[in-house]
Amino acid sequence: MRKIDxxxxxxxxxxxxxxxxxxxxxxxxxxxxxxxxxxxGAAAKxxxxxxxxxxxxxxxxxxPVCQDTGMAVIIMEIGQEVxxxxxxxxxxxxxxxxxxxxxxxxxxxxxDPITRANTGDNTPAVLHTEIVAGDKIKITYLxxxxxxxxxxxxxxxxxAQGVEGIISSIVETVRLAGSRPCPxxxxxxxxxGSFDTCAFLAKKAxxxxxxxxxxxxxxAGIEREALKRINELNIGCQGFHGDATALGVSCxxxxxxxxxLPVAVNIQCHCVRCEKEVI
Amino acid sequence: MKxxxxxxxSKDIMGLTAGESVLLSGVILTARDCAHKRIFEYxxxxxxxxxxxKGSIIYYAGPCPAxxxxxxxxxxxxxxxxxxxxxxxxxxxxxxxxxxKGEMSNEVREAIKRNTGVYFAAIGGAGxxxxxxxxxxxxxxxxxxxxxxxxxxxxxxxxxxxxxxCKGNSIY
Numbered sequence: 493m494r495k496i497d498x499x500x501x502x503x504x505x506x507x508x509x510x511x512x513x514x515x516x517x518x519x520x521x522x523x524x525x526x527x528x529x530x531x532x533g534a535a536a537k538x539x540x541x542x543x544x545x546x547x548x549x550x551x552x553x554x555x556p557v558c559q560d561t562g563m564a565v566i567i568m569e570i571g572q573e574v575x576x577x578x579x580x581x582x583x584x585x586x587x588x589x590x591x592x593x594x595x596x597x598x599x600x601x602x603x604d605p606i607t608r609a610n611t612g613d614n615t616p617a618v619l620h621t622e623i624v625a626g627d628k629i630k631i632t633y634l635x636x637x638x639x640x641x642x643x644x645x646x647x648x649x650x651x652a653q654g655v656e657g658i659i660s661s662i663v664e665t666v667r668l669a670g671s672r673p674c675p676x677x678x679x680x681x682x683x684x685g686s687f688d689t690c691a692f693l694a695k696k697a698x699x700x701x702x703x704x705x706x707x708x709x710x711x712a713g714i715e716r717e718a719l720k721r722i723n724e725l726n727i728g729c730q731g732f733h734g735d736a737t738a739l740g741v742s743c744x745x746x747x748x749x750x751x752x753l754p755v756a757v758n759i760q761c762h763c764v765r766c767e768k769e770v771i
Numbered sequence: 772m773k774x775x776x777x778x779x780x781s782k783d784i785m786g787l788t789a790g791e792s793v794l795l796s797g798v799i800l801t802a803r804d805c806a807h808k809r810i811f812e813y814x815x816x817x818x819x820x821x822x823x824x825k826g827s828i829i830y831y832a833g834p835c836p837a838x839x840x841x842x843x844x845x846x847x848x849x850x851x852x853x854x855x856x857x858x859x860x861x862x863x864x865x866x867x868x869x870x871x872k873g874e875m876s877n878e879v880r881e882a883i884k885r886n887t888g889v890y891f892a893a894i895g896g897a898g899x900x901x902x903x904x905x906x907x908x909x910x911x912x913x914x915x916x917x918x919x920x921x922x923x924x925x926x927x928x929x930x931x932x933x934x935x936x937c938k939g940n941s942i943y
Contacts (some may be wrong), residue, residue: 550899556845559898599835672873674895
């Protein structure tokens with residue numbers, strides 16, 4: 493067994509959170525640059541230029557790229573040969589998030605769902621753990637803004653709706669979101685599994701680098717076709733009409749029940765912030 | 772790009788067309804979900820609001836805390852549609868306009884037309900640029916709401932696009 497003190501995880505989360513808050517992922521920046529270069533809509537191009545300038549400003553001044561520094565979503569793949577020691581894992585993660593949001597001058601955006609009282613330190617973080625082979629811990633850190641999260645949807649399709657049903661659901665979600673989630677968006681899609689795992693697959697999909705494709709050719713085909721149809725919607729950057737409504741579509745899948753075809757569509761805004769580290 | 776100084780006159784507003792880019796300088800007030808709820812509780816109870824609605828421009832935003840030496844932290848717009856149910860009544864009370872991101876309801880568009888108001892779209896996700904356009908920031912109401920409190924911001928060359936003009940046109 494490899495022993496890992498959760499203090500090591502806390503410190504890693506702290507570093508990842510600080511970096512994520514002020515930097516877009518390189519794949520997101522590349523996709524935005526490409527979209528800006530090819531944009532034919534004047535107002536949409538102004539929007540894309542502003543977004544790229546903003547990313548440079550945020551990096552130079554070390555200030556949050558977006559004021560919605562998000563809910564901290566962490567996916568932790570823990571090798572089953574790892575033995576965790578020290579404080580409770582959730583507490584370690586929350587302590588890392590709490591320190592980063594204070595030291596980074598990030599907005600604290602987590603509140604009670606009923607009273608709406610702010611928890612004051614952006615905790616608790618959303619922590620997903622998966623037990624995998626090996627003696628390492630792979631951490632994915634994704635601060636998720638809610639302008640885009642609010643526009644996400646979950647469909648319980650009939651098996652007969654098949655691939656066309658999946659693609660229509662993805663495109664419909666982006667169409668209904670319109671200008672509100674900060675397009676151009678990055679669309680994460682979960683296909684299959686159960687009601688709950690399907691939504692988690694969609695979240696995992698947006699943790700993938702923009703522009704990557706699913707190794708399964710039929711799934712990659714869904715990604716390409718959905719992206720094509722989304723960009724035909726002409727919503728464009730900020731809803732100002734243009735060629736780039738989405739930067740990419742990523743699908744993740746899991747086996748499902750013979751009676752169902754769950755499809756979850758998780759919308760990520762153009763500020764894709766995601767860090768990956770291995771301990 | 773057209774430069775506008777706040778507060779806007781009726782003449783300024785009537786000269787704006789949906790789709791045009793502008794740079795705003797002057798005073799704006801932040802208010803988002805919780806602040807709007809609070810404002811309407813005050814109105815319902817007949818209590819005096821701690822700031823003037825008439826002639827003001829509300830910015831749908833909740834800033835990050837300011838770093839030492841800076842007036843504001845990152846401060847881009849939030850999704851305006853969540854304030855759809857509040858905006859028409861405020862416009863009827865004399866609110867000059869709003870700044871936010873994304874479409875608002877037809878009722879809001881009608882209220883803008885009826886009151887010769889305006890809705891500006893700021894570029895969502897450009898928080899650092901907007902934070903730097905803020906030269907002074909002061910919490911003037913509902914401090915307990917933290918980032919959702921009402922802040923009085925003095926902005927300089929704040930980039931925005933006219934989303935709904937007073938003639939009923941829309942960029943969306």
